[in-house]
Amino acid sequence: MKKNIVILGGGFCGLGVARRLGKKFAGSSAKEKEYQIILIDKETVHVYTSDLYEISTAYNREITSACLTALEDSVCINIGEALGKIKVNFMHDKITEIDTRKKRIHLTRNGQLPYEYLVIALGSNTNYYSIPGLEENAMPLKKLKDAMALHCEIDQFFRIRKEMKSNDPVHFVTGGGGATGVEFTCKLKGYIEKLSEKYEFDPKIVDISIIQAGPEFIGIGEKPSRIAIKRFNDLGIKYRINTFIKKYDGKSITLKDEKTGETILRPADILIWTGGIKVNPLLKDGELEVNSNLECKNNPGVYAGGDNAIIYDGKGSPVPKIGQLAVQEAGIIAHNIRADITGGKRKTFHPLIKGYIIPLGETNYMYSKNGFAITGIIPFLLRRLLDIYYFSRYMPLGTAIFRIFHKTKIFKTQ
């Protein structure tokens, strides 16, 4: 019987660990031959979250099952195909419990699975912070199903209005001015314009606003925030900073300006919530704290990375929960598990943020790093190159290039 290295979650971190570890085990030594690698995910696909805002706002003349499938496919990488010939067994199953005391994983279909080494990379969920009415009435933008639901909901909203011959003003509010909120809201503007042709309404009756709790948009510095605000002004998007959402009943939203203490009531027909994440509910004690080798504190042989881990940089600050770091963490975890097995030297994790690319509607993108920022088509092209680079890890380069060109066409609003 082989001993198991079990990887939980086929997202940015988990799939990255599986691929790298599987490759490292290719020329297996006697020690490595004692192990098999098992990757578990409840989905059969890995979701490229960076494009979820595109899915939610991609224009379709007619919403058919074929166009919905094309949209889903554009951001999904089949996990089995991504692993290809790499020595990893993929198990499509839902994890229901992680028992680190007995070193066992409980699964919906496959019962219990023992492990020798474990990687926990289960990602995160939307956090509604117990704000009254938010979870019941707002639409999140976190998972693939959220983006698909938004896509259909927005279209259907205007279709019903046309059927009812309604010309009442419409209010869209984005709650949360981080990267996801900003990119979604900027793209929404163009999407509404396309829908106004399809459903014959005046786009001027649609009021779009974005609410940010903190003092800056995006949260990566003053300059990127200023650029986002300029873009909002150009697009006619209203915005507020230092403002908290206190309540949402499906029709109106209650806000509180933290600076003035003023309470504001605003209409909100659709509230898109991008304001926070929380750890996967399987981790009952919260996020997993790891050491500099990304091994869980007090739990030898258990590693964690991605959104479900608290990882500190060399200066003692927690690193942001972003895909580009989850991928880097995957490399360290794969290396260190192999080092544990073969007696090699472990590596320490040094986060390297290569910058942020923030879409601001159509091909207008921003690249920002350490307070520096540029906008225009160059960051857009850079983003497409990075997309190709990421996809080519899991498929031949030609297929990756084709997929990125194809999805760019699918996402276009004009």
Ligand SMILES: Cc1cc2nc3c(=O)[nH]c(=O)nc-3n(C[C@H](O)[C@H](O)[C@H](O)COP(=O)(O)OP(=O)(O)OC[C@H]3O[C@@H](n4cnc5c(N)ncnc54)[C@H](O)[C@@H]3O)c2cc1C
């Ligand atoms: C809309 C949006 C846009 C983003 N854009 C960017 C961006 O442009 N750049 C960037 O760097 N980061 C971006 N991020 C952040 C990035 O997506 C996350 O930081 C990253 O996905 C974290 O990787 P992960 O491996 O921890 O989790 P995930 O990639 O979320 O993977 C977790 C996996 O665990 C599986 N899973 C969960 N629970 C179970 C269970 N019970 N049983 C079995 N499987 C389970 C899930 O199906 C999933 O495949 C974005 C996030 C969102 C929501």
